[in-house]
Amino acid sequence: MKSIKQENVEREIIKPYNFQLVLDEPALCLIEIIASAKSWWQNIKSRRAFFKDDDIFLFLDNQELTTSTNAKQDARSAWNGNELKGLEKTVLIAANLSSGKHTIDLKPDQSPYLKSITISQAEKKDNGKINYIPIANNPAKKSPGRPWLSYIILDLLVASLSISARAPRSEKDDDDIKLIINGQIQKNEKKIRHADWYWCGQALKGEDKTFLLTNINSHAKQYNLDLYSDGSPYLYTIGLGYQRIPTVDNPEWTGDFRDDTDEILLARLILGETSDEPREAKVWVAWSVINRTMAGSWWPKSIKEVILQKNQYDPIKPTSPVYKKIINPLNYDGVGVADKKSWYECYEIAQGVISGKINSPTKATHFFGVGVTREWFEKNIVPNGKFLKKIGNTYFYWSPN
Ligand SMILES: [Ca+2]
Ligand SMILES: [Ca+2]
Numbered sequence: 001m002k003s004i005k006q007e008n009v010e011r012e013i014i015k016p017y018n019f020q021l022v023l024d025e026p027a028l029c030l031i032e033i034i035a036s037a038k039s040w041w042q043n044i045k046s047r048r049a050f051f052k053d054d055d056i057f058l059f060l061d062n063q064e065l066t067t068s069t070n071a072k073q074d075a076r077s078a079w080n081g082n083e084l085k086g087l088e089k090t091v092l093i094a095a096n097l098s099s100g101k102h103t104i105d106l107k108p109d110q111s112p113y114l115k116s117i118t119i120s121q122a123e124k125k126d127n128g129k130i131n132y133i134p135i136a137n138n139p140a141k142k143s144p145g146r147p148w149l150s151y152i153i154l155d156l157l158v159a160s161l162s163i164s165a166r167a168p169r170s171e172k173d174d175d176d177i178k179l180i181i182n183g184q185i186q187k188n189e190k191k192i193r194h195a196d197w198y199w200c201g202q203a204l205k206g207e208d209k210t211f212l213l214t215n216i217n218s219h220a221k222q223y224n225l226d227l228y229s230d231g232s233p234y235l236y237t238i239g240l241g242y243q244r245i246p247t248v249d250n251p252e253w254t255g256d257f258r259d260d261t262d263e264i265l266l267a268r269l270i271l272g273e274t275s276d277e278p279r280e281a282k283v284w285v286a287w288s289v290i291n292r293t294m295a296g297s298w299w300p301k302s303i304k305e306v307i308l309q310k311n312q313y314d315p316i317k318p319t320s321p322v323y324k325k326i327i328n329p330l331n332y333d334g335v336g337v338a339d340k341k342s343w344y345e346c347y348e349i350a351q352g353v354i355s356g357k358i359n360s361p362t363k364a365t366h367f368f369g370v371g372v373t374r375e376w377f378e379k380n381i382v383p384n385g386k387f388l389k390k391i392g393n394t395y396f397y398w399s400p401n
Contacts, residue, residue: 098249174201272315
């Protein structure tokens with residue numbers, strides 16, 4: 001990882017704090033934000049506010065990111081003063097960011113303290129691994145159990161996770177760390193009484209412990225980790241093994257179409273089949289895939305399986321002349337402005353069809369364009385089918401199989 005931008009803000013914020021980042025090319029970025037927030041009681045005692053705690057709500061590119069599933073506005077904040085009681089919390093975001101401008105907005109309630117924002121970028125030599133080594137807010141400042149660090153992982157295929165920490169046993173009280181993954185507390189098998197604390201000072205007697213998960217293979221759009229500290233534990237490192245998930249702005253394939261989302265894979269197919277055809281033909285192609293998933297015939301029931309079904313769609317074959325285009329729609333040899341525009345249209349159609357925003361115009365299950373004759377197609381491919389419509393240079397058919 002290389003650090004690309006840092007701001008040591010070191011002050012209370014009473015107005016939304018806006019941080020901007022401009023990337024020359026798409027990049028996997030790790031964003032670290034450290035801030036603290038006071039409770040309603042602390043705010044009363046210091047006459048800062050009456051029965052109101054500090055909070056910070058976090059937005060990346062105008063989308064709110066929460067670290068708690070609590071629906072209540074005040075508790076949902078990424079930094080919640082009533083839990084933090086004036087102490088620091090680190091929030092990490094790992095995200096694939098497209099080239100261009102990005103914004104991080106930190107919207108305060110009352111007057112929380114923003115310490116720093118640091119952005120680093122993954123490099124080739126990192127080999128699909130982000131190692132986070134916390135410098136600040138480490139060890140945790142002494143306190144009874146409270147949020148300490150949250151990690152929000154966006155649009156990445158999470159493959160492995162390792163967290164190394166030390167929770168020493170002190171004279172009076174033990175240090176402990178609780179680990180929550182996607183809302184699930186990771187249990188400490190060794191300890192019945194402190195089962196919710198994966199690192200338990202009493203059991204560890206000063207020894208380090210590593211939490212390790214491999215072969216996770218999570219395709220979730222968001223993956224959440226939360227660490228709670230009790231006492232003053234120390235975090236060595238969080239290692240995250242990942243694979244990129246292609247996005248509309250960074251659609252280069254991973255080497256396996258199965259890593260694509262349905263939207264991206266469908267967009268690739270539309271691009272491969274009908275990039276130069278009218279919009280209507282693209283919508284029909286997209287719906288013909290959906291129609292196959294619903295036909296109850298010999299076709300599979302998922303979009304991905306239908307598109308990748310053997311010998312069904314030519315663009316998916318490595319020998320196809322459009323293959324280089326569909327595996328890297330924005331960056332293949334000879335790509336032009338119109339091609340890029342076409343990719344975005346294909347994606348918008350794929351998304352619209354999958355989300356139901358673009359209604360079905362057809363029951364088509366088959367189509368063909370240049371390369372074969374109508375007679376051959378009707379005799380060999382859809383002998384029991386029915387011709388529906390010609391759009392541009394593409395002929396559409398319905399067939400039961
Ligand atoms: Ca509040
Ligand atoms: Ca709050």
